[in-house]
Amino acid sequence: MEDPFQERSIGGIVLDDDEYTVEQSYFRNKYKVYDSAGDLVLKSKQKMLKMKEEFPFYDADGNVVFRVKAKNILDVAGDYVLTEEGSDEPLLILNKNFTFFHHRWTIKRPDGTEIAEVASRSAILEALRSLIDFLSFLPHKYSITTPDGDSIGEIEGHFSLRDRYDIRIHDTGSVPKTALVVGAIAIDALEGN
Template structure:
């Protein structure tokens, strides 16, 4: 059943995705449970505002995640559908030294649709204060608008950053936003 927050160019019907970063830069491949690439994204270099364009596994433009401001420490990142040109959701980072917390919001009303929160406060604090702590994979929990647990983003020990994103099928949390957030938060939290 289509949702207001679906992206027209992408159909993420699975409940589990693998996100892998390339060795060289903030470039990501997203695979479904069958191992097929469903999305690719990369951080554009030398931009005043952070920008992450994503394409489908076939190479068609899917969506773009773009910062709302220049050098956005605790800000918002709009996800814009490449097919319609409209903002679908906003990823809002709630900056804190002790917890990495992202809220997926409706772009017009600001209503919270989901929250992605790190599970380990000590690791979150260390990741902000000590560079080598980024080598330890982090884990995040996904909550819906009612505060119910609906999924996880689990980091894996690997030469390059790798995450497993799991979202309950019954959830109305926008999967594209959560998968994009896994890539974006990896890139931004490691800076």
């Protein structure tokens, strides 16, 4: 199967930097994504009051580039599909592995081949967050690994008035960096961090 990320872009957006900063607005799931030079590369906002969760992602000029949409209504654990704007062909599948007190996602190609896992680092802290609302303000930390368990990146939140976190991607080998960055942004949005 041809790799949809072989051109390293989605809708003309190339995400080959090693670090991105994501800022969330105060009251809604609206995101802005900046590269390491501080340039805006993506924006997103969650569609409210939809039966299926949906996040369109826009380039810096406001053009829709791709979407992440739940496969099923009111998914607690399930698949979310990333498609390029203007196409129904999936580029990525984001699979939420339902667990109590631990966030764990698998990023897959459309054929089901796993390319990465994104998992919260502390099950104890996630358990406390779910029980004590005040702790939900503590920044989240995730590890990004290959299916073999090799570290290829991390997502790390920061204390700030705005939800702000960094996505750092290391040597990914054969794993497309664009897929990891897009997957990581979508996962944080879907988790509602």
